[in-house]
Amino acid sequence: MKLELGVNREFCEPLLELKHVTKYYHGAAPALEDINFSVAEGEFISVIGPSGAGKSTLLRCINRMIEATSGEISFDGVLISKLKKRDLRKLRTRIGMIFQHYNLVDKLSVIENVLHGRLGYKSTLAGVMGRYSPEEKQQAMRIIDLLGLHDQVYKRCDQLSGGQKQRVGIARALIQDPKLILCDEPIASLDPNSAKIIMDHLRDVSAQMGITVIVNLHQVSAALKYSDRIIGVNQGKIVFDGSPSALTAEKIAEIYGSESNDLMVELGERYAI
Amino acid sequence: MQSDIFAKRKKDSLIFFSLLIVVTVGSVVITQYDVSKGFTSLLKAFIWGGSNFYPDGKSLTILPDVLRKLWDTILMSIAATTVATVFATLLALVGSRTTRMNRVFSLVARGIASLFRNIPLVAWAMVLMLAFSQSSITGYLALFLGSFGFLSRAFIETIDEVSNDSVEALSATGASYSHIIFQSVLPSSLPQMISWILFMIDTNIRDATLVGLLTGTGIGFSFDLYYKSFNFHAASLVVILIVITVILIEMVSNTIRRVIM
Numbered sequence A: 001m002k003l004e005l006g007v008n009r010e011f012c013e014p015l016l017e018l019k020h021v022t023k024y025y026h027g028a029a030p031a032l033e034d035i036n037f038s039v040a041e042g043e044f045i046s047v048i049g050p051s052g053a054g055k056s057t058l059l060r061c062i063n064r065m066i067e068a069t070s071g072e073i074s075f076d077g078v079l080i081s082k083l084k085k086r087d088l089r090k091l092r093t094r095i096g097m098i099f100q101h102y103n104l105v106d107k108l109s110v111i112e113n114v115l116h117g118r119l120g121y122k123s124t125l126a127g128v129m130g131r132y133s134p135e136e137k138q139q140a141m142r143i144i145d146l147l148g149l150h151d152q153v154y155k156r157c158d159q160l161s162g163g164q165k166q167r168v169g170i171a172r173a174l175i176q177d178p179k180l181i182l183c184d185e186p187i188a189s190l191d192p193n194s195a196k197i198i199m200d201h202l203r204d205v206s207a208q209m210g211i212t213v214i215v216n217l218h219q220v221s222a223a224l225k226y227s228d229r230i231i232g233v234n235q236g237k238i239v240f241d242g243s244p245s246a247l248t249a250e251k252i253a254e255i256y257g258s259e260s261n262d263l264m265v266e267l268g269e270r271y272a273i
Numbered sequence B: 001m002q003s004d005i006f007a008k009r010k011k012d013s014l015i016f017f018s019l020l021i022v023v024t025v026g027s028v029v030i031t032q033y034d035v036s037k038g039f040t041s042l043l044k045a046f047i048w049g050g051s052n053f054y055p056d057g058k059s060l061t062i063l064p065d066v067l068r069k070l071w072d073t074i075l076m077s078i079a080a081t082t083v084a085t086v087f088a089t090l091l092a093l094v095g096s097r098t099t100r101m102n103r104v105f106s107l108v109a110r111g112i113a114s115l116f117r118n119i120p121l122v123a124w125a126m127v128l129m130l131a132f133s134q135s136s137i138t139g140y141l142a143l144f145l146g147s148f149g150f151l152s153r154a155f156i157e158t159i160d161e162v163s164n165d166s167v168e169a170l171s172a173t174g175a176s177y178s179h180i181i182f183q184s185v186l187p188s189s190l191p192q193m194i195s196w197i198l199f200m201i202d203t204n205i206r207d208a209t210l211v212g213l214l215t216g217t218g219i220g221f222s223f224d225l226y227y228k229s230f231n232f233h234a235a236s237l238v239v240i241l242i243v244i245t246v247i248l249i250e251m252v253s254n255t256i257r258r259v260i261m
């Protein structure tokens, strides 16, 4: 199945395509500069780079949580940059997002947080009242089971561990029925064990459900282990775009600049994990 | 370096206390306030209070009337608070950085909140008396405007600090503005907001007494009436009932707070 996708990549319309995307905040230096890449359906892509390289900005430009200054982004055949508010909302229902700090409503239960993933499909009244159909509730339960949270369904989210919270985050993204999931440092606040569980779930999401995953990572070792493809960003520019096997020590040095010395130690784990 | 910091702390406190002494002595001299006389007369006041200011059997006949007035005062405080809550919530949603739709409106809303917050209740009562003279409308409006200012400010801060992250997550799922308000912002801020509302009811019951003195209504007016007609036993009954009410209300709101937090 994977192989097939790989072969088709050249012929199919890409799921996501960025052309000349540039983002300026207030400063003179751009946070993103002339970003170009396309993503085929089903790919698992890691974005790596030093702190402040522009990884979060890049991810948020894709679903327009941040407006790019110029350039074109198309998703599933639709030009995102041109969408009006209502159409943008509709498009966002097909793009899940997962955050470093989970971004759950802590005072609500697991099931309520998961069902929030359906809000984009709802009328104003149904969403405001939090009315969900029996099918939606069953689907939420299935996903919660899948992520191993069945004992936590009615627990308030502020009573969960970090790893459990992140799994709720994944469940909320999955119930959107997305074609693409964007993850901004999903394991940066987790211990190694929980981090592995989360990354394994993300890999399953990609391999078994065919959902495309783009994940910002701090850990090069995790990027090497899990991705089909790695994009290296430095100072707002893409400096590497290729398979994990092509990511040599020199390339890593180029991506991370002066930070790379510390990373070489970490890379001792490259074949250990 | 370390010793420098300690030396600086010492110097700072020295300056602070010297200033405090200068200001205190200065104001005593200027107002010709006799400190020792102040304390001795306070003592005399207590002795006088002990021998006159207590409810006697006869004053109990006014109990039904006072209780009714007290009940009116409580209801008025609650009504002023709840109506203020509605308006304050709307203003806070416009003003808060997380939920604002527009930068300019947000700035205006924050401005209004700060302005109202800084006008003391008594000032409201005085201004309103010009329009409505001494009536219960004046008292109600004064409490309402005071609560509105205070709650707006408190709600803006609550919303600002509580719900940032989940708002981002919900807008990324494609949820609409009203979905985000009702599914994320309000559930996150509600316990804190209820806590402020209870505090406001509490404060309003205390303040209503004071405002009543000014506007000639409610329990404050009863006190004024009995006091000025030298019926100290009745006046003391009013005071005791107010104190009991305030303590009871505080206990109730603390219990509610414990349950919801």
Ligand SMILES: Nc1ncnc2c1ncn2[C@@H]1O[C@H](COP(=O)(O)OP(=O)(O)OP(=O)(O)O)[C@@H](O)[C@H]1O
Pocket: A025, A026, A031, A049, A050, A051, A052, A053, A054, A055, A056, A057, A058
């Ligand atoms: N809201 C903002 N306003 C102004 N500048 C910003 C804003 N957000 C990010 N930047 C700047 O843009 C650049 C890229 O930031 P970004 O958060 O995308 O980096 P990152 O690669 O995600 O870093 P990290 O690994 O630390 O999360 C940084 O120089 C940052 O200071």
Ligand SMILES: [Mg+2]
Pocket: A055, A056, A057, A184, A185
């Ligand atoms: Mg980041």
